[in-house]
Each structure stands twice: as C-alpha cells, then as structure tokens.
Amino acid sequence: xxxxxxxxxxPICKKPMAMDYRPFCSKRCANVDLGRWLGGTYAIxxxxxxSEAEFEAIISNDNAPEDQA
Ligand SMILES: [Zn+2]
Numbered sequence: 883x884x885x886x887x888x889x890x891x892x893p894i895c896k897k898p899m900a901m902d903y904r905p906f907c908s909k910r911c912a913n914v915d916l917g918r919w920l921g922g923t924y925a926i927x928x929x930x931x932x933s934e935a936e937f938e939a940i941i942s943n944d945n946a947p948e949d950q951a
Contacts, residue, residue: 893915
C-alpha cells in the first residue's frame with residue numbers, strides 16, 4: 883500500500899483528476915467516458931429514418947422557394 887497522498891486519477895488516461903471535471907482530468911476524458919457509455923455498453927436505438935412528410939418539411943424550411951415567386 884502506498885501512503886502517498888495521490889489525488890484521484892482520471893480513469894481514462896490516469897492523469898491526476900481535475901476538480902472541475904472529476905472524476906476525470908479534463909472535459910475530453912469526460913467525453914470519452916460518455917462516448918463509451920453511449921456507444922458501448924449502452925445500446926441506444928438507431929435514429930429513426932425521416933418519413934417523407936418530415937423530410938419535405940425540413941427541405942421547405944431550409945430552402946426558400948425563390949424560383950417560385
Ligand atoms: Zn484523463
């Protein structure tokens with residue numbers, strides 16, 4: 883057992899933990915961990931494909947019908 887007053891270490895990269903991002907050392911590592919949860923252990927449902935109506939609604943919102951004046 884070491885008695886050194888080691889700060890907690892980042893579980894991702896083993897650098898000393900930063901209080902702002904605990905238990906991680908940085909936002910990057912926090913995101914890495916989040917990504918592991920979302921993409922790994924946790925299976926999230928795939929994005930549902932847009933229906934035709936939804937697709938057209940997005941198109942018509944994005945593009946003003948300039949040539950249909
Ligand atoms: Zn880290």
